[in-house]
Structures are given as structure tokens and as C-alpha cells.
Amino acid sequence: xxxxxxxxxxxxxxxxxxxxxxxxxxxxxxxxxxxxxxxxxxxxxxxxxxxxxxxxxxxxxxxxxxxxxxxxxxxxxxxxxxxxxxxxxxxxxxxxxxxxxxxxxxxxxxxxxxxxxxxxxxxxx
Numbered sequence: 001x002x003x004x005x006x007x008x009x010x011x012x013x014x015x016x017x018x019x020x021x022x023x024x025x026x027x028x029x030x031x032x033x034x035x036x037x038x039x040x041x042x043x044x045x046x047x048x049x050x051x052x053x054x055x056x057x058x059x060x061x062x063x064x065x066x067x068x069x070x071x072x073x074x075x076x077x078x079x080x081x082x083x084x085x086x087x088x089x090x091x092x093x094x095x096x097x098x099x100x101x102x103x104x105x106x107x108x109x110x111x112x113x114x115x116x117x118x119x120x121x122x123x124x125x
Contacts, residue, residue: 013095014042017061017066020123025103025116028053035062035120042067048075060084068093071099083108090120 016039033072037046048060054079059117064073067090069092077084079081093100 014066015069015092017044017071017092017096021099021120022123023048023120025118027116031055034123037062039066043072046073049079055084058082058084062088064088070125071101088118090118 007036008078014120018037018039019038021035023035025031030116032051034049034051037044039045042065044066045062045063049062050056050058050060059078062073062075064071066072068116069090071090071092073090075086075088083106088101088103090096090099090101092124102115102116103118104113104115106112
């Protein structure tokens with residue numbers, strides 16, 4: 001079980017996306033989140049910290065895959081008593097400096113599923 005992920009990581013040919021990212025939503029300028037991604041081969045895990053907006057202070061656990069410039073992630077609230085959960089589908093752009101795509105999520109106000117355009121930009125190197 002330890003050899004396969006190690007071998008996959010050794011032959012991994014996609015972009016290196018691990019590190020810190022900032023999420024902004026063009027339709028919601030008052031919302032901002034920080035992401036830390038970890039990657040082993042094509043598997044991606046990490047955490048989202050909401051820093052601005054109505055969810056400020058909330059933390060979400062993420063997991064998914066990155067393959068052929070597409071990042072697909074699901075997220076759930078770290079607070080197991082919260083219903084917050086959703087997904088991202090993003091394409092890597094700008095020579096690896098940003099992701100662009102959409103997020104879908106549970107909208108508590110009217111108990112529906114909503115979506116939003118989002119942009120991730122790399123923080124630091």
C-alpha cells in the first residue's frame with residue numbers, strides 16, 4: 001500500500017500544484033479564502049480557511065484529483081456538526097500561476113444548490 005503511491009509520485013508528469021493558494025469569487029467580492037494543497041501523484045488533499053465574508057473563520061477539508069490540468073475537489077466542513085459541503089472543478093492557467101473554474105455548494109438561505117465562478121491564485125513561489 002505504500003509502494004504504489006510512492007511509485008506513482010516518482011512517474012508523475014503533471015504540474016506541481018502543492019502549496020498555498022488564495023480563492024476569490026468575481027461575483028462575491030467580499031469573500032476570500034486561503035487554501036493549502038498537498039499532492040501525492042494525482043491525489044490532492046488539503047484545507048480551506050475562509051478569511052473574509054459570511055463564512056470567515058470556518059475551515060474545510062478537501063480531497064480530489066489533479067490530472068491533465070484539471071483539478072476536481074470536494075470539500076466538507078471540519079466541524080462535523082455543520083452541513084457545509086461542495087465541489088470545485090478548476091483548470092490550471094497562466095503557466096501554473098492560477099486556476100479558473102466553478103464551485104458548487106449548499107446554500108443555506110433557501111436550502112438549494114448554488115454555484116459560483118472562482119479564481120485561485122498561487123501565494124508565494
